[in-house]
Amino acid sequence: MRIHSMRSNSIRKFLYISPFMVLLAIFAYYPLYGWVYAFFDYMPPIPLSQAPFVGLRWFRSLVENQVKVDQLLQVIKNTFGMSGLSILFSWLPMIFAIFLTEIKAVRFRKFIQTVTTLPNFISWVLVYSLAFSMFSSEGVVNGFLSQIGLIDSPVLFLQNSDHVWITMWIWATWKTLGWSAILYIAAIMSIDESLYEAAYVDGATRMQVIRHVVLPSMLPTYFVLLMLQIASFLNNGLEQYFVFQNAFNKDTIQVLDLYVYNLAMGGGSYSVSVAISMLKSLISVVLLFSVNGLSKMLRGEGIV
């Protein structure tokens, strides 16, 4: 009897959360059903139910159709370029945190931390708006440069197709550097005081303390974040690249997420777009599992 009531109690508890699980099923799991579009020749406004089934045609077109292959290669190159850059510089927030905590003037340090974290909380549209106000042909930077007589005609920073990977990396860094450093700052704050004291007693210089005390204590955090970053290698996101995209930089700015969007919403090729989306999601899952496995092997515990 008692066991029965405990069981019904635990089921009742599940019933309380079930409406939320339904919401989750609809908005996070049901979209997986959208993958079926990849196997049909879907052309709106003809509904999916009347669209012809084409099997793997779209997947084959990704490797057989020369135009598509070239496009996709360029897009993959961009994706690797931008994700590669951010992984290459993934240690920056750690260095930022180390040197920030070296500042002993508390108020100055807090000010720097507050100010550099701010950009993380504005949207990419706003970042673009700021970028536009600063760097467009009639923007502040061009105004300033021509005022002091350095240039005669405005420099077209934003319509430039060169260095797009680097400028995108710079904007992302501007937006997130201060915020990403917070985790490392927390790690530094939790370092045992006696470690510092021991180091100073041994006559260590400041840089030696950083190298032998501070840095090692942050490496576990760094490792986990790096692994997560590698796992989301293909997911650059859409917004940043979408807002900065224009006719001039389109070739070098299209990452997978943006390409998929442009194909469907710009070109109406929903089915191909879904096919690429699907491959991307599957590869991402494989990446996540590999990285998780690697982490288990190296440090005995997974990252997720």
Add this chain to the structure above:
Amino acid sequence: MSDNQTGLAPNAANNNRRFSKKIKMQVSTTDKLISVAIYIVFSLFAFICVYPFYSIIINTISANDLSAKGEIVFLPKGIHFQNYIDVFKIPGLWNAFVISLGRTVIGTLLTVGASAFLGFMFAQEDMWGKKFWYRFTIITMFFNAGIIPWYLTMRSLHLTNNFLAYILPSIVAPFFIILVKTFVESTPKELQQAASIDGAGTFTIFYKVILPISKPILATVAIFSAVNQWNSFQDTLLLVTDSKLYSLQFILYNYINQASSLSTMVNLQNAGSTAIASLSTKQTTTSIRMTVTIIVVAPILLVYPIFQRFFVKGIIIGAVKG
């Protein structure tokens, strides 16, 4: 923050205060150089982070023809506030403001409520299939179908051009659930047990015991959630074509784009001619664009200094778990 400490601000960097009592530190020249370099680099970066905001603010209150020419660099010239009055006369802007505010308020309330309840429920020992449902929730952080499949299925659910599309998908938010669950698990178990012995049911415990003690973490969730809602752009981009449902972010994007195509056009047609650069239409695009930018960013700028510590707390709790 105590004031007497900051009195020795400039030279304090040379002096590791933490240990100065115990060990007389040898301050070498290299250490001094490092300190100076640190101050310079961080000051520069802070300037780069703040200046764009500052610059746009002073431009919106300066004479529009000067600001269109990019002549307002460090100080405002010809101060006036007409832009902020005029900008609300633009058809659609007030409406977009209401939409953004509405989705922020309603969305945040629902997300906070759901995160609190689910975080509490997932901290319960005896829920049927607890482990499975928790995983079912968390996995969605790492895996999604992709935006186009998402768009297609949302459309089939008639959530295009529908205000609910701004609210419903964000109600169950795995990251916030983790935050609350971690917090609830860190509170003494006896609190819940005592209430349970007194005959309180699940909802009563949630409402009378958990909600009051979870206020700090719920504040964090509320701030994160409100910022997300206010900043959200992609859902409007994908799901909304009805201008009555445009959010402020989306309207701002449209204004920048108009200005962009306009200026590009003018630049290509009249390379180097400054007479064209002061066209009145061009001025208004600049001033409108900047003023709308400030209106869109103002809530964040106002709220941010007050709630900064909640953000910090949130990411640290989240990281301990994640």
